[in-house]
Amino acid sequence: MTYVLVKYAHIAGILVLFASLVLEHALIKPRMSQAEIGRIAIVDLIYGASAAVVLIAGLLLWLVAGKGQGFYTHNPVFHAKIGIFVLVALASIYPTLFFIKNRKSESPTISVPRSITMIVRLELLLILLLPLLAILMAQGYGLG
Numbered sequence: 001m002t003y004v005l006v007k008y009a010h011i012a013g014i015l016v017l018f019a020s021l022v023l024e025h026a027l028i029k030p031r032m033s034q035a036e037i038g039r040i041a042i043v044d045l046i047y048g049a050s051a052a053v054v055l056i057a058g059l060l061l062w063l064v065a066g067k068g069q070g071f072y073t074h075n076p077v078f079h080a081k082i083g084i085f086v087l088v089a090l091a092s093i094y095p096t097l098f099f100i101k102n103r104k105s106e107s108p109t110i111s112v113p114r115s116i117t118m119i120v121r122l123e124l125l126l127i128l129l130l131p132l133l134a135i136l137m138a139q140g141y142g143l144g
Helices: 002-027 035-065 069-073 076-091 091-100 114-138
Strands: 032-034 108-113
Touching: 002 035, 002 076, 002 114, 032 035, 035 069, 035 076, 035 091, 076 091, 076 114
Parallel strands: none
Antiparallel strands: 032 108
8 A cells, every 4th residue: 555655646746747837838928027926936836845745655655565675776767767857857947046045026027038948848848758757667678
């Protein structure tokens, strides 16, 4: 039953992570009001919290409740999956800092750098690779 609950938390976290990132992308505009930045900062907080759930549940699957450490640890597909997840996490730092910094801005409108939108799009693209890698890993690819 532990495996089922941890796996459920992992999948639910992934769904919330993806949905919040899609919403974040939909809300970003070249010029935003302080209120709009505040709303997107809340969505970004949900995105970060769901990433933490995905990470914790993923670690539990790897180290405690999954198919055994050997199944994951020696699989290069698993390492690619972790690498992409880390890359997405690192890419999300700049937009998060931008939203936090500007949510209480004195300016009536805030100009959002195009790089913020491009980073969010890159995150979405990279996240779409993770299910493919998960399927390959579950099928034993990478184990030799």
